[in-house]
Amino acid sequence: MVRLFGPLVGLFFAVALLWSFGVGVVQNMRDPEPATAVKEFHLAPREPEPGFSFNGPFGRFDKAQLQRGFQVYKEVCSNCHSLHFVAFRDLAALGYSEAEVKAIAKDWATKAKTFDPKTGETGERDNTPADHFPMVYYAGTGSPPDLSLITKARHEGPEYVYSLLTGYQDQPAELLKKFPDAKTPDGLFYNPYFANLNIAMPAPLADDQVTYGDGTKATKEQMSADVAAFLAWTAEPKMEKRKQTGWAVLAFLLAATVLAYLAKRNVWAKVH
Template sequence: MVRPIGILAGLGIVTAVLWSLLWGAVAYIQSPPQMSAEHYVQHHFQPKKDISFSFDGPFGTYNNQQLQRGFQVYKEVCSACHSLKLVAFRDLEQIGFSKPEVKAIAKGWAIETPTLNPDTGEPSTRKSVASDRFPLPFANDIAARAANNNAIPPDQSLLAKARDEGPHYIYRLLTGYGTQPAELLKKYPDVKTPTGLHYNPYFPNLNLAMAPPLTGEGQVSYSDGTKATVPQMAEDVSAFLMWTAEPKLDQRHRVGWAALIFLFVFTSLTYMAYKSIWADKKNKSL
């Protein structure tokens, strides 16, 4: 009695699965899914922007000269809106700045203190020191929204690790601003860039509040004489933001390779010890 019931139950499950597959196939044929505007742009209007960084791959290392240029771009362009609240000024020593240079950089930023100015009632400020973290560009979220078309600029400390493809995505975004294609608007009229937003095919929903931050060649004057084109500035600041997100990358690579070499040597010695210990016993057993 149990066996026929089991067979019937199995047939019922198989029938339900086949019916679901058949019904799904019919529904797909009758109403095929429509490609979203974002996927359409990804396949038709995203120019290929391949770029390689010195830190790519398991043997990659940071280029301190590039990181210093990237910091300069952040300081002169990005810091007006974006914070680096997890980075301290003294961390800049890791990318080649000397202690006096770090102190001089820190003095260029003012930081609010808990006390109020007794004459004006406004928060008092002091010059930053090397142990301070980079101050926020806005006093609060309300001020940030008011200055950025109701959008809060994200903190950039971990931005390169929070986005898929990290620095490569940042580079594409910074160099990807343009005019919305007429073909896209004809096919997807609902995605027309609203007033106050800016079209960028690399941004997830195609339109973002941030205006193009890199506006043209010479916007930044590099101290090392490098020509400050838009692609160059975008590459440098992308590399710098990768460093802020993962400052120990070089060390991690070195430790990783040392661990792999140790495991290889240890495995080889273990295997040779195994062969040495068991060689006599195998010969005796024969």
């Protein structure tokens, strides 16, 4: 009896699953997913003009741009966002001297935390080049997102950062007309490059907010591109070395392939 009903039970469940799948497919064909404000008005990240120097297989970081980007981070972004996976001594790769790195670490607004295990007391001290950038913490709200790896955590990371920083605007009248319930809530700001169009962070940059030492005009677009490039470096400081290694490996593989082919021709030359 069990042998008779076993296959029938299995057949019943298989038919039920096929029926459910078929009903779902037909329903989706008849009733397409309704349009949403996010789907219609969300924009893909874009590159600044003339583009990032580090993109492409031969791309390299522009150290002058990285220093400008660090300045933007230091004077604007560091008030809210940490770079906890980056050490002060890493800034030497941007062209800063040992004395400059020491001065940057010592003068950093957020100090390093200390703890005395004997007394249980905590304190502060000046940062040293060996220290990582200290965490930014706000009582009651915790730590805002760390930016060390932000360009790796977001699709088209540098382009995303640049687009987000330059993308703040008023909600389009067309959006409000088509989706009246999609009005940006109080306390949030409309940005078509953010995932749900509304972001809690107000626009952080404005023209001439910093003064570049190299004389570059500090427009919002320029500062956004510079800090995006800097954050691309913090996420992958060895990028240039990786590309150089990659080309060397490709050259080796090409040479090895040619040698293997010639060896094969030589070994099998007399075989007919």
